[in-house]
Amino acid sequence: MATGRTHRPATRSRGIPEATVARLPLYLRALTALSERSVPTVSSEELAAAAGVNSAKLRKDFSYLGSYGTRGVGYDVEYLVYQISRELGLTQDWPVVIVGIGNLGAALANYGGFASRGFRVAALIDADPAMAGKPVAGIPVQHTDELEQIIGDNGVSIGVIATPAGAAQQVCDRLVAAGVTSILNFAPTVLTVPDGVDVRKVDLSIELQILAFHEQRKAGEETGQAGPEAMEGPEDTAPASPARPTATATDRKGPDGDVPAVMPA
Numbered sequence: 001m002a003t004g005r006t007h008r009p010a011t012r013s014r015g016i017p018e019a020t021v022a023r024l025p026l027y028l029r030a031l032t033a034l035s036e037r038s039v040p041t042v043s044s045e046e047l048a049a050a051a052g053v054n055s056a057k058l059r060k061d062f063s064y065l066g067s068y069g070t071r072g073v074g075y076d077v078e079y080l081v082y083q084i085s086r087e088l089g090l091t092q093d094w095p096v097v098i099v100g101i102g103n104l105g106a107a108l109a110n111y112g113g114f115a116s117r118g119f120r121v122a123a124l125i126d127a128d129p130a131m132a133g134k135p136v137a138g139i140p141v142q143h144t145d146e147l148e149q150i151i152g153d154n155g156v157s158i159g160v161i162a163t164p165a166g167a168a169q170q171v172c173d174r175l176v177a178a179g180v181t182s183i184l185n186f187a188p189t190v191l192t193v194p195d196g197v198d199v200r201k202v203d204l205s206i207e208l209q210i211l212a213f214h215e216q217r218k219a220g221e222e223t224g225q226a227g228p229e230a231m232e233g234p235e236d237t238a239p240a241s242p243a244r245p246t247a248t249a250t251d252r253k254g255p256d257g258d259v260p261a262v263m264p265a
């Protein structure tokens, strides 16, 4: 399971269930697309379809925001964008550091979607002295010796780890000691963090493995052959059969499911 760890209560954040929090970025993405097309209002059904969420669940989610829409008119797109952005803390600038500027770190640094969502890449950090000073995405890479200084100077609370797995815990420990309280971990390892530090883990290979599982099942259905779970005992089936593949990429799965994969599309 591609879960990271969070030491925060996993059910509610300021009265909003974590499963709702995890769906807010989906609504925001759909609403932003509507806003870009200057669509003024949207019905719960339309928005739910665009976000890939059940419309009753959407209405319930929005009720936590105090947003009920207007009967016959729907929801005001701009206002909902503002409300959700505010709820997610996106109305303020979040400086992030990326540690490990190899293939993945460089790709993340070059990804324009962070900045457009309020996440400014404040620094790129790597342990390789040969990389120090080299620009990636227009930002000079800094050596890990400077990590604590960089975190302090930039008031960074969010760190992205894209180092090899073997280095990730040590990088995590340094980030946390320097004041980082949220970590997005791409390294294929489980990180241990103290209370008050949130870790989200992204593992695309686990997503692929889950898709492979479903492909295998589909192939079995087409040929009329039993899937692996039917061939083996119920206790020793291979992957834990996930009803929703994307829900496994998060450590914040709430009781009512529909939690998105961590990576923004």
Ligand SMILES: NC(=O)c1ccc[n+]([C@@H]2O[C@H](COP(=O)([O-])OP(=O)(O)OC[C@H]3O[C@@H](n4cnc5c(N)ncnc54)[C@H](O)[C@@H]3O)[C@@H](O)[C@H]2O)c1
Residues within 6 Å of the ligand: 099, 100, 101, 102, 103, 104, 105, 125, 126, 127, 128, 144, 162, 163, 164, 165, 167, 170, 171, 185, 186, 187, 188, 202, 203, 204, 205
């Ligand atoms: N989550 C995913 O879906 C996904 C996808 C691809 C790769 N990965 C993982 O991301 C990580 C990076 O992959 P990559 O292909 O970019 O590897 P890479 O070898 O190209 O880059 C790793 C970088 O980390 C740096 N590094 C090593 N130790 C460090 C330390 N202690 N502090 C700071 N920097 C350090 C290296 O100098 C190098 O530049 C790996 O753990 C890989 O398994 C995850």
